[in-house]
Amino acid sequence: MMPFDPSAARAAFPALSRDLVFMDNAGGSQCLGAVADAVRAYMLERNVQLGASYSVSVEASAHVLAGRRAIARLVGVADDRQVVIGPSTTQLLSNLALALAPGLAPGDQIVVTNADHEANIGAFRRLESRGVAVREWKLDLESRTLRLDQLEPILGPRTRLVCMTHCSNVLGTIHDVRAVARRVHAAGARLLVDGVAFAPHRQVDFAALGVDYYVFSLYKVYGPHLAALVAPLGHLEELANINHEFLATEVPYKLQPGNVCYELTASLPALEAYLCALGGGALDVAWAAIARHEAALAERLLCFLRARSDLTLIGDSSSDSDRRVPTLSFAPHARSPEAVVRAVDALGIGIRHGDFYSRRLIRALGLGDRGGVVRVSMVHYNTLEEVDRVIAALEQAL
Numbered sequence: 001m002m003p004f005d006p007s008a009a010r011a012a013f014p015a016l017s018r019d020l021v022f023m024d025n026a027g028g029s030q031c032l033g034a035v036a037d038a039v040r041a042y043m044l045e046r047n048v049q050l051g052a053s054y055s056v057s058v059e060a061s062a063h064v065l066a067g068r069r070a071i072a073r074l075v076g077v078a079d080d081r082q083v084v085i086g087p088s089t090t091q092l093l094s095n096l097a098l099a100l101a102p103g104l105a106p107g108d109q110i111v112v113t114n115a116d117h118e119a120n121i122g123a124f125r126r127l128e129s130r131g132v133a134v135r136e137w138k139l140d141l142e143s144r145t146l147r148l149d150q151l152e153p154i155l156g157p158r159t160r161l162v163c164m165t166h167c168s169n170v171l172g173t174i175h176d177v178r179a180v181a182r183r184v185h186a187a188g189a190r191l192l193v194d195g196v197a198f199a200p201h202r203q204v205d206f207a208a209l210g211v212d213y214y215v216f217s218l219y220k221v222y223g224p225h226l227a228a229l230v231a232p233l234g235h236l237e238e239l240a241n242i243n244h245e246f247l248a249t250e251v252p253y254k255l256q257p258g259n260v261c262y263e264l265t266a267s268l269p270a271l272e273a274y275l276c277a278l279g280g281g282a283l284d285v286a287w288a289a290i291a292r293h294e295a296a297l298a299e300r301l302l303c304f305l306r307a308r309s310d311l312t313l314i315g316d317s318s319s320d321s322d323r324r325v326p327t328l329s330f331a332p333h334a335r336s337p338e339a340v341v342r343a344v345d346a347l348g349i350g351i352r353h354g355d356f357y358s359r360r361l362i363r364a365l366g367l368g369d370r371g372g373v374v375r376v377s378m379v380h381y382n383t384l385e386e387v388d389r390v391i392a393a394l395e396q397a398l
């Protein structure tokens, strides 16, 4: 088992040299120095239009393609055309809904949850205006998970698509999307999974998950402000073209109107290289080490939170890395989430309060009128010493 040294990881993130505890990582992680260097190098050395025959354009095209290939390797897909790059998950999901729409008939059904970030709900709810019926798979309030048996009565012969989260950005609980995919496929439908809150913490093995569409944001996985949508090639080929009419057969270009941001995409191999190096050359070793370290971080903070009678922990109380990621939320009893966070701000700790655009989830939990939750979201570059600082700050602030 490979020991994990957070100080080696931290050295790769220039922002972490500041005296600030970065624990709003579910909002956005810090960016690798090597990623920023690659953006700069691209812009200064090869900032030309792609696809021309002169040498710099050939080189620029190769660098942008290398970025997409890096993401394909990160999620374990063999063909880089299975990866659509976009500016954000919200934009990619809107684009996907747009590209799915012509293939849907009035009366077809789409299932969305009330536990997702709005990005994975609104884009598909908007299809109602085209006659698509939208059904809601509700969070089970007791287990605070999406339960497969509660999806069952919602699935029907006209269900075409189920949209769900791999892991909520508030609760941190990991869903068994593999099991959901099997059930959804048996019903003749497809499964779209929002992996934004999962991908910074665990390895995404697209084929093993068995889902149809998987989307996540690279700026939360230590990279630049981009996102990726992954799907089997056939699924992407059958989507409507949302780019120029003469690009209809070009996958993924037909799903990337305006093309990708070149300099950011060209920086993505640096992200892959970082994760590989963390695992001594093996991505799965890196992710396993990250999971172990994150479980230790979660356990330290959960120990504190579980023992307090003046707050309600929202989400799984276990630190088991198979069950949760270290995104921990709680509702304070005596003060508002905002008051707690502002008190903590003053101590050089970056955490956050609110609904994190998972507004339906926060309402379902009965926290809509109470300012949502306090969220402490950690990643592998956080340390146990930082968790102790957060605990000391919360002791004062609660």
Ligand SMILES: Cc1ncc(COP(=O)(O)O)c(C=O)c1O
Pocket (backbone or CB within 6 Å): 026, 027, 087, 088, 089, 090, 091, 117, 119, 120, 165, 167, 168, 169, 194, 196, 197, 217, 227, 356
């Ligand atoms: C779970 C989840 N899904 C989707 C999104 C939207 O991602 P983006 O900012 O890339 O549009 C977020 C952003 O916080 C998120 O946490």
